[in-house]
Amino acid sequence: MARTQGSHSDITGPRIRKAALHLFARYGYAAVSMRQIAAEVGVQAGALYNYTPDKQSLLYRLMRDHMEELLAAQKALPSQDCALDALRQFVGFHIRFHMQRPEEVFIAYMELRNLTPENFAEIEALRRDYEDALQGILVAGQAEGVFALQDAKIATLAVIAMLNGVMTWYRAGGRLSLDQVERIYWDMVRKAVAA
Amino acid sequence: MARTQGSHSDITGPRIRKAALHLFARYGYAAVSMRQIAAEVGVQAGALYNYTPDKQSLLYRLMRDHMEELLAAQKALPSQDCALDALRQFVGFHIRFHMQRPEEVFIAYMELRNLTPENFAEIEALRRDYEDALQGILVAGQAEGVFALQDAKIATLAVIAMLNGVMTWYRAGGRLSLDQVERIYWDMVRKAVAA
DNA sequence: GTCTATAAGCTGATAGAC
DNA sequence: GTCTATCAGCTTATAGAC
Secondary structure, eight states, rough: OOSOOOOOOHHHHHHHHHHHHHHHHHHOOOGGOHHHHHHHHTGGGGGGGGOOOSSSHHHHHHHHHHHHHHHHHHTTTTOOHHHHHHHHHHHHHHHHHHTTOHEEEEHHHHHGSSSSSHHHHHHHHHHHHHHHHHHHHHHHHHHHBBBOSSHHHHHHHHHHHHTTTTTHHTTTTTSSSHHHHHHHHHHHHHHHOOO | OOOOOOOOOHHHHHHHHHHHHHHHHHHOOOOOOHHHHHHHHHGGGGGGGOOOOSSHHHHHHHHHHHHHHHHHHTTOOOOOOHHHHHHHHHHHHHHHHHOOOOOHHHHHHGGGGGGGGGHHHHHHHHHHHHHHHHHHHHHHHHHHHBBOSSHEEEEEEEEHHHTTTTTHHTTSSSSOHHHOOOOOHHHHHHHHOOO
């Protein structure tokens, strides 16, 4: 990957973020050096600082971009006539969106503690926005009488935790197709919150 | 915490592991140095190597001790007459055991990738033993006709993922008591696997 | 925009004095 | 069993040549 001198501002930036994404996901933010990232891209370490002020900003940008994409995609979902349909849609969306970005998802919740307090607060706010979308569905379902929950906030966190569990074991080409996984989880979520 | 010379083999070892536990849980294995651990204990860095051959072994021992305690406690649970009672007991046990050891639990699943392949395989085997205990309950319940699951293995992982979610938000002295938390989760788990 | 060279400091681990 | 001193190598980030 060693390269000679030249000007590549358009492509080096994305390549740096992609290399950081792979390496952070695999070895963890703290265990990865700027030199490793540079080597993966094929530049010297000093060149990275034309694209990021420091290592922390690299991590923050990866996490912020991911959370903003997640929120934008969730907000773009078609509205549904009833809470049950909305929940089914949310479960399917959540599983598929996260399965398509396993590295971003892994980083987004493994590396929270490596953010500065300021950056952490911003990522947390985005995460709460996303949780609130699900909580809104659950509360609406309670009002409709189709869901029965002892505590809507905990139910929200429990559903997300259950769905995120997929990431720890699912591998494309394994025993189950994505459609099957989606059906299995939907069955459990539906029953868990049912009246 | 600075100390003068002396012989303390009986207490220094546990103190080192406790310091490593706190620091690894807070900052992550890769971000914590042997000097930081030594400073927390009140010895010089070189002294640590009387108790551990290296940093990796310190992490491995913390994780192995935790998993073995978890398995021993789970195996010591009184046997139940029916799968529903066994599942209720398992849910209560899991929540309470994990809430009492938030740092060990956090390390046990955040630092898996920092284990050597050999150590990782051993911890994974213990984790699988624990999952198998829950899976046995779910399969027994299916045979009894009280549970209905599309896939027992995924249901096992989903229930554990949901319960582990407690760790991310529960704080002692918060809005809910441990008993309430237990009841809320039991309600959702029970319904999720119900026939 | 990338390079080389460097600053200033930290890392895990070891050797030998006491 | 703990200390001090040390090794060899790594770290993030910057300065200045090209």
